[in-house]
Amino acid sequence: ADPGVTDTEIKIGDVNIMTGPASFIGRAVAIGSKIAAAEINEAGGVNGRKITIITEDDGYVPARSFQALTKLIEVDEIFALNGTSGTANVLAMMPLIEENNLPTIVSTAPNELVYDPVRPSVFTLGGSYSNAFYAQLKYIHENAEPENPVYGLIRQDDDFGLAIEHGYDRAIKEFGVKDGARVAFKKGTSNFSAEVVQFRSAGVNVLANGGIISGAANILSEARKLGMDMQSAQVWSEDMPLSVNLAAEAGYDYYVADYVALTGPANDAFMEKAKKYVSDEEIAAINRYTYVTYASLMAMAEAMKGCGQDLTRECTIENLRKMENFDVGGIVAPLSFNNEKQLSGTALAVYQIDAKTKTFTQKTDFIDY
Amino acid sequence: MSFLHLEGVTKKFGGLTAVSNINLTVERGQIYSLIGPNGAGKTTLFNLISSVLPVSSGSITFDGRDITRLPTHAMAGLGMARTFQNLAVFKHETVVNNILTGLHSQLKTDPLSAAVFWGRARKEELWARERAEEIIDFLEIEDLRNLPVGTLSYGQQKRVELGRALAVNPRLLLLDEMVSGMNQEEREDIGRFVLDLKEELGMTVLMVEHDMGIVMDISDRVCVMHHGARIAEGTPAEVSENPDVIEAYLGGGSRAA
Amino acid sequence: MDFFLLLLSTGLVIGASYGLIAMGFALVYKATGVVNFAHGELVMLTAYVAFTLSNTFDLSFIPLMLITIPIAMLIGLTLERVFIRPMLGEPVFSIVMVTIGLAVMLRGITIMIWGPDPHNLTAGVTTDVIMIGNLPFYAAQLMSIAALAICMTAAWAFLRFSRIGIAMRAVAAHETAALLVGISVKRIHAMAWALSSALAAIAGVLFAMNFKLAPDLWFQGLKSFPAVILGGLDSILGSALAGIVIGIIENMSQGYIGQGLREISGFIVIVIVLMVRPYGLFGDKEIERV
Amino acid sequence: MRTGHFQETTGQLIALTDNRVVISWTAALLIALVLAPLLVGNYVLTLMVTVLIAVVGAVGLNVLTGTTGLISLGQAGFLAVGAYGNAVLLTDYGWPVWLSLPAGGLVAAAISLLVGIPSLRLKGLYLAITTLAFAFIVSHVILYAEPITHGPNGIFVNGAKIFGFNVQKGAPLYYLALGVTVLVVLMVLNIQRTRIGRAWLAIRDHDIAARAMGIDLTRYKLLAFVISSFIVGVAGGLVSLQIRFINIDVFALILSIEALAIIILGGLGSVAGAILGAVFLTLLPEGIRLFFNLILEPGSSFYTTYVYEIRGVAYGAVIVAFLRFKPDGLIGLWRDQKKFWSNWPLAY
Amino acid sequence: MLELRNLQVLYDRAIEAVRDVSLSVPDGAMVALLGSNGAGKSTILKAISGVLSQEDGEIVAGSVQFEGESLAGASASDIVRRGIIQVPEGRALFAPLTVEENLLMGGFTRTRAQTRDGIERIYSLFSRVKERRHQIAGYLSGGEQQMVAIGRALMSDPKVLMLDEPSLGLAPQIIDDIFTAVVELNRSSGVTVLLVEQNAQLALEITSQGFIIENGRIVLDGPSDKLRANADVQEFYLGISKGERKSMRDVKHYKRRKRWLS
């Protein structure tokens, strides 16, 4: 059999951001895998084999991601990879993944750079950043557009920001609306006053807000100070409670588009289940990254199950490639990897927050864009 | 043509004129002393001659060549070396390395041959080592050879500095208070040695000293500075008789030797 | 015009924050000759301490600071005592390295205690918009500017009227000589660390109030380097002023040129300034005299 | 008992070492290094490559900072330039790797003049921060010079072959890195024992005296910049070969600080120190990880929440503790041992 | 009042700079410490001042007693406060500070008013220093710096003044002034003086007792006038042979010449 599989065990690797300011992602991911593994193992495992997760920290540094994956492959002999840190980090691991034909589901970096060109063993879960912004702008355009709309974009000056700009471009072209201002900023910026002043003088009233967490919140806060009346489309990280706490204060009922279900019975059910398997401290750290990783491990397990006792990487990849409308308890849009890009489906739902109550309402169904 | 010639050399630091309009001529093979009260501008004049500081006005010629505007590092190549009043050794380096550094301008190794360290670079290095060992031997600091200079006593460091200046193989040697911090025996040694440099190697020595013993004993000529200006010049005997000099510098019935 | 004034006013706000952080750097440098690479981490740590205090006791701003500052000073003293003092007399490089190690530790410890999630810190200060002329401000933004002004005045008075200021320079200039005239080098170092931590606390709390509290707050330390350098590493007042200058330049360059220039404009400015003045605008020149 | 030894000829004085013990240990080490791919697994080999690259980078930085006393926080910038130089020439222009790798170094060396010339008058930390500024600016330029660098998209680096061997992984990469390391170390050791190395040291200790000895500061400072960044650039090229994908995140500023940490911890100014420091600091996280895996059960909730950060804290703590007890770095430890054993059993 | 017993000092735990030195400086006396370069004189002073640790040195045996109490464990600033001050060799001024600030720091252990008086006293002692009062100390000439260094030490109004080669770099006249001042200080205020000096002639003239140290050991000691009469001392420290001062041109015992010039 392939490495990582014994009669009783399947080892799955996870390289993630376990240290530093972005470690809320890695922690949430680790919890997602843990819940999924516990659930699968409790139900008898994958054809009798228990899943073991081995997590390595990369501190968000691509060179360390490479090192960590080398260790997982060579020392721990993992069978598959589920949990892949940020975009640059996945890309740094890509050559190793390809070389080892390592079944991999990328769940936290659905970036074009990851799935285009498509790598045979790599599957990407999620709608893209670009579609997420397109979806929100489309919703705003159709349902909530202010008079004399002027659009504006603020994005990080990296691969992630670029993806957002693609979605924004598409929207601007398609709707034929006025493109007031585009601004790029460096990762780690906290002072956005100049940018927001630029938006104000351009008269922007629909903002594609590519800031994340405190960045996004600071942008809104500056806008509020300048008395700007606007709609804001934001990155899906802004639907996490930790971001909402920061951003809601500015009082904007902003939008997000996500492939994760933020509200509804599916969520409640998931939380119930989670309480069975993880500690309170871990429960507190749960966010959307927990859902997606849970979902991707479930999908991986499903694919492995299909191989029966003779579990190989090749077979797992085959099965993943055939996966269609795999439902993960409704917490994410159903997964289909049976497309050219091996992208789980581009379906996204648009949500809007009520800044006062800090709750989201779902504005659209999971739709493909 | 005189060996070293200063014409109207002046140095100002902001409002302070540290050296004012100095004319001075040193002939080849002389031991020439520069004396004067503290703050008279002697060290500053040394700094001007060795091009460590740019002159404010005036000109300096050395061996027939105008060196007024040459960069500091050109001096060693022209055959001028100096010591410093306040110790300017390479503290973290060993005694050998300090002395080897004095040989810098006589070596030619370029980065490429240095990297390979073969052929010329190697030969040169062998030569340099031999030369350095000679100097170490002479200064009787063999047992300090591999110690970092920073850990040596004050007097030992002065000696290393002298060794480093000698390594330059200078025709003009500038000594700024060489014997301060040495005892009488050592002073005598240095005095004797300076004489030998002159007599046997034909070296020209320009020195700043407060030790009248050595100045009067070995100098051929003496120049006295006060407030940046030259107040007297002549043979030791002439100068020590000069009432201005006695007034400004020597003082009556000095206790100092 | 409006555009310009808005950029200027917000430049002042971020500039004040740079200035406050830079003052802390300069203070330690002035007394010890060491750039404290853990200063940004101290800014972050003290802000988190204030966050916990403010949540636990529901304090308003002034009382919060009255408690936070002494705690910060205590932290500073402890760090000095445990990590820096044993290094007395060692090469400056090694001490700088210790502060780097310390920085790594503080970053980890902060996340271990408070977790990676970012927070709001309001410290009971209103979040209403205040108009000055026709320029809008948040109260916390005005407070930053005021805090910088107060700290600068205090520092000026301290340096002007006490011999300690001179003693600090003396210690940095020649440690052994300072010992030989009876200056307790240890005490001066401890004091510098304590005061610099107090500044860190003020800077940290105000930064967190204006720009959120997150475990990447330490990065503001690096971002304040241009201010420290522009002012001159050992000039406490100079670096405070330079903070303002850098803040304004950053905002202007972003507002008028864009291209993500803001984050590097400060660095471009110091490269240019240093070419003309190698010791910053107000720094002590190294004495080169032979 | 060896009670110190005496050199008889000047030839011995200029040799890198005249100590038989050192020679035989170095030889043994080299043999072990050459045989390593036969003896160790792939992961260890990867680690060793990382260590070798760190050694090259540290030896390079040491030329500038340790030897010449010009403190640089621009390491990340030079690494990036070297890596991009290699990556672009190799991947986009199809140069063979044995050309593109040194060419990347040359690009870094050329760029270093851009930093070096304006910083000639700067001292100490002023220079340090200026080089930090340089690193910031480099990363900005790389991000925006999209036509050449692919900007935010980064570059996949592949196709590096020497004699038909793919030198981007496994033993071939290891041998390439080892070869480069040995060359670089020898080259720097050689330069350091000639007038050039002494000129650098002189500049570090006392630049006025250095000038009076005939050393042209401009020339030698720039030379230090050029040689150092060439080496660092080559290290960057090796990084790009090893991880096969680069973007600006790979060259985070923290690298500059880590690089400085390596040479300080190793012992400033000494090549051996830089090597020891690089080995130590690169393997330290690995050691800490193993340690915690021994004492803790992976997978516990404590583990997921705290252990990774604790490892980071331990990393910092080891550095601090180490300096506390050995402020002159690993090389100091080494010297102490040597002193102790050559004087043993007489105390002094 | 100041007494060293069997002092042994090591640098870097390896270099023995002072071995088994015992000497005592009686209250109100002036004592000279002579010896050639590297003999260990400065090391002894550093040991008394408690600043050896700055250079990785330590006292490994023996003790330093001051007014009957051991100074072991006392910090450098304590020692200054107890009244022992040192003028270090090589001046060690605070280079970036002005002359006046340097003096001010000399009075760090004293009150403001005392400091003010002290500064005036120094200015009257060294007019040159007064002229330069607002200049950056690092830019002074060597001799001017030496004056500031001595002035700075005097600022603390010490009981014991330790001078490490005070005449270094000073013009003859100033040396005179300084030694006169020191003698005066000793006479009028009873300041005890421990003088390290290369100018043995001068040192032995003003002191009552002398110690000669070589290679870290005291090789000769006794009343100063006795030492002056000693033939070896005359030969090596005073430059006198057969009863009269010889000119350097006549010095022949120049041993290394052959090797160097051949």
Ligand SMILES: Nc1ncnc2c1ncn2[C@@H]1O[C@H](COP(=O)(O)OP(=O)(O)OP(=O)(O)O)[C@@H](O)[C@H]1O
């Ligand atoms: N770089 C400088 N900046 C400002 N003033 C200076 C500088 N160098 C020297 N001076 C001043 O110039 C004057 C002359 O100094 P210089 O060192 O030449 O004196 P000197 O004759 O060597 O005295 P000494 O015998 O004490 O060494 C002094 O008053 C000194 O303060």
Ligand SMILES: Nc1ncnc2c1ncn2[C@@H]1O[C@H](COP(=O)(O)OP(=O)(O)OP(=O)(O)O)[C@@H](O)[C@H]1O
């Ligand atoms: N920091 C140090 N580290 C190691 N060795 C030292 C250190 N300082 C002095 N030494 C050694 O100790 C010995 C005594 O030095 P010290 O400075 O006491 O001599 P000194 O009598 O004052 O000489 P000088 O007349 O030259 O000033 C010397 O051999 C010197 O090499």
Ligand SMILES: [Mg+2]
């Ligand atoms: Mg002088």
Ligand SMILES: [Mg+2]
């Ligand atoms: Mg001495």
